[in-house]
Amino acid sequence: MSQPTSDSVAVDFDHDQSPPPTVAPEDVVFRELCPAADVEEGVGKPFTVDGNHLAVYRYEDGFYACDNRCPHMGYPLSEGSVRDGVLICHWHHWEFDLKTGGCFLTNGDDVASFPVEVRDDVLFVGIPKGAREAARQRLVDRGMRTLEQGLKDRSTFLIAKAVTALRESGATPQEIVQHGLFYGAHKTNEGWSSGVAILTLCANLWDDIDAADHNLFLVHGLTQIANRTSGSSRRQRFPFPRSNEDPDLVTLKRWFRRYIDLRDRGAAERILLTLHDRGEPVETLADFVFTTATDFYFTGDGHALDFANKMFEGLDYVEWRGAHEILRPIVVDLVSRTRHEETSRWQDAVPVLDPVLARVDEIWAANQTADEKTLDVSAFAQVLLGDDFEPIVQQVEEELRAGVSPLAICRAMTYAGAVRTVRFHLKNEGDWHDVANIYSYAHGLYRAFQLAPSAELLRGLFHGAVFCTYLRWLNMPSARVPREGQRLPGEETFDSPEQMLTRLQEFADFQKVAEAEILVNQYLEEGHDITPLRHALAHIMLREDAELHMFQVLEAAFRHYDLSDDAEEKRIHMLAATRYITAQKVMKNILWSTENAERLQRGELLSDRDDDD
Ligand code: FES
Numbered sequence: 001m002s003q004p005t006s007d008s009v010a011v012d013f014d015h016d017q018s019p020p021p022t023v024a025p026e027d028v029v030f031r032e033l034c035p036a037a038d039v040e041e042g043v044g045k046p047f048t049v050d051g052n053h054l055a056v057y058r059y060e061d062g063f064y065a066c067d068n069r070c071p072h073m074g075y076p077l078s079e080g081s082v083r084d085g086v087l088i089c090h091w092h093h094w095e096f097d098l099k100t101g102g103c104f105l106t107n108g109d110d111v112a113s114f115p116v117e118v119r120d121d122v123l124f125v126g127i128p129k130g131a132r133e134a135a136r137q138r139l140v141d142r143g144m145r146t147l148e149q150g151l152k153d154r155s156t157f158l159i160a161k162a163v164t165a166l167r168e169s170g171a172t173p174q175e176i177v178q179h180g181l182f183y184g185a186h187k188t189n190e191g192w193s194s195g196v197a198i199l200t201l202c203a204n205l206w207d208d209i210d211a212a213d214h215n216l217f218l219v220h221g222l223t224q225i226a227n228r229t230s231g232s233s234r235r236q237r238f239p240f241p242r243s244n245e246d247p248d249l250v251t252l253k254r255w256f257r258r259y260i261d262l263r264d265r266g267a268a269e270r271i272l273l274t275l276h277d278r279g280e281p282v283e284t285l286a287d288f289v290f291t292t293a294t295d296f297y298f299t300g301d302g303h304a305l306d307f308a309n310k311m312f313e314g315l316d317y318v319e320w321r322g323a324h325e326i327l328r329p330i331v332v333d334l335v336s337r338t339r340h341e342e343t344s345r346w347q348d349a350v351p352v353l354d355p356v357l358a359r360v361d362e363i364w365a366a367n368q369t370a371d372e373k374t375l376d377v378s379a380f381a382q383v384l385l386g387d388d389f390e391p392i393v394q395q396v397e398e399e400l401r402a403g404v405s406p407l408a409i410c411r412a413m414t415y416a417g418a419v420r421t422v423r424f425h426l427k428n429e430g431d432w433h434d435v436a437n438i439y440s441y442a443h444g445l446y447r448a449f450q451l452a453p454s455a456e457l458l459r460g461l462f463h464g465a466v467f468c469t470y471l472r473w474l475n476m477p478s479a480r481v482p483r484e485g486q487r488l489p490g491e492e493t494f495d496s497p498e499q500m501l502t503r504l505q506e507f508a509d510f511q512k513v514a515e516a517e518i519l520v521n522q523y524l525e526e527g528h529d530i531t532p533l534r535h536a537l538a539h540i541m542l543r544e545d546a547e548l549h550m551f552q553v554l555e556a557a558f559r560h561y562d563l564s565d566d567a568e569e570k571r572i573h574m575l576a577a578t579r580y581i582t583a584q585k586v587m588k589n590i591l592w593s594t595e596n597a598e599r600l601q602r603g604e605l606l607s608d609r610d611d612d613d
Pocket residue numbers: 070071072073074075089090091092093094
């Protein structure tokens with residue numbers, strides 16, 4: 001697979017706000033409104049003409065029409081008032097020139113105005129031909145400006161407004177994700193953040209969530225990007241100059257590993273940019289990054305490798321547009337995250353792992369030349385769930401030498417992560433991230449082996465195997481997993497699968513984790529359609545101000561449910577997602593902002609809310 005080499009800055013962060021072009025008189029069609037006498041001085045009157053919502057005012061000797069939806073938050077301008085030729089919105093007091101629609105607020109959007117004529121005491125309004133298309137383009141432009149502002153201001157509501165307007169006006173999810181990834185990489189000095197990871201997960205899980213939740217998912221990622229970025233840009237870096245003496249890949253890889261080792265971020269970034277500038281295949285860039293992510297023990301609790309994989313998935317999704325910026329933050333993860341051979345917790349693993357890691361080339365060669373051996377994923381997951389890492393490391397090596405695919409071991413490790421999650425006792429509340437880390441890490445490693453398998457990457461298997469044993473304490477005491485045929489207390493019955501999923505939502509709202517698991521277990525046993533269950537679990541997560549690990553767990557569970565043919569494995573993956581998501585204590589600001597923005601987009605009034613919240 002080769003990577004596109006688009007090096008142009010893919011996102012314009014300084015949108016030009018030039019005035020709309022003048023409409024020629026022959027391009028305007030006049031439509032009858034009402035007798036002029038029906039419009040009282042200073043009292044706005046609403047109309048809808050050819051799908052355009054209008055507010056009409058009589059002021060002094062003239063009549064004036066403008067778009068009825070305030071560009072701020074959609075309040076009807078026909079409910080406003082006019083003072084000294086200034087139209088005032090009564091919700092947040094934005095002010096506009098009644099005649100031109102010009103907004104007096106700095107950075108406030110103008111409101112579109114329409115010509116009005118009086119013919120024989122009857123009002124006619126002039127609607128420009130193509131007004132709806134022009135309105136659509138205005139929405140896209142406004143959406144991009146609003147998104148930019150929301151990201152800078154860290155305003156979830158502005159971001160939600162932008163996302164709903166952009167989606168409504170035909171912007172693709174790919175365009176929005178690309179904008180977010182570029183902004184998230186460009187406007188920070190930190191590493192790969194939870195926000196850009198969530199946006200990539202949004203792209204990956206797009207078909208697993210209900211369409212009604214798509215905006216919400218985008219807003220989650222963009223909000224977290226806003227929280228992790230500042231207004232200032234990352235310092236520019238450039239690839240090496242081209243010459244007849246370009247260093248070869250062996251040299252570049254050696255240099256890259258050395259500079260990561262030395263924690264020299266600038267030098268490593270230039271090498272990565274040079275590979276991209278040369279148009280090297282994706283597999284080559286991935287090999288450099290995955291190798292350095294595993295040069296040290298379980299770098300950053302596995303996040304360096306997991307995020308590197310997310311970066312390549314994200315770049316793939318946006319077709320590598322803006323890659324020269326999106327590639328850079330991962331170097332920060334590679335140089336600055338914890339190298340666990342330096343931690344006291346891993347000191348007992350160093351003498352066991354070092355000799356094994358020193359012979360990975362030999363293990364790889366044996367693996368590649370042996371006949372492929374099938375692995376019983378469930379049985380090997382039980383091996384990985386053992387207490388003592390030394391025999392486990394030995395068995396991983398033996399299976400590899402015998403021809404077992406590293407992908408199969410990754411699947412077993414992911415399944416072990418699911419078991420760790422369903423067996424995680426609620427009393428261990430503070431350590432949820434650890435079980436999510438092994439679950440997501442093992443899935444990331446699986447994806448890394450799909451993209452760029454190598455001897456060096458085998459080290460990730462051994463790191464994961466050791467980490468899995470360190471988590472055994474989190475399953476003591478071990479939580480109960482729903483039994484076959486187990487039903488809710490009181491033998492609660494349901495008329496339909498939909499009713500079961502509504503009940504699941506209620507259990508989640510009250511953090512009734514065990515009840516939620518029993519219900520999902522019953523749903524699976526009864527063989528109901530898996531898609532609505534996926535939608536329901538995703539919705540439960542998206543209703544909260546969810547953090548990255550919830551998204552990661554959901555992806556690992558859904559993908560490995562699909563990969564397995566084993567009913568018990570499938571059950572455990574879905575129970576792991578259920579348990580993790582229903583057990584988290586979180587808030588709901590992102591949900592409410594997105595709902596408000598969507599209501600405004602539909603023309604509903606937030607001021608008229610009839611719900612109880
Ligand atoms: S000022 Fe008009 S909706 Fe806020």
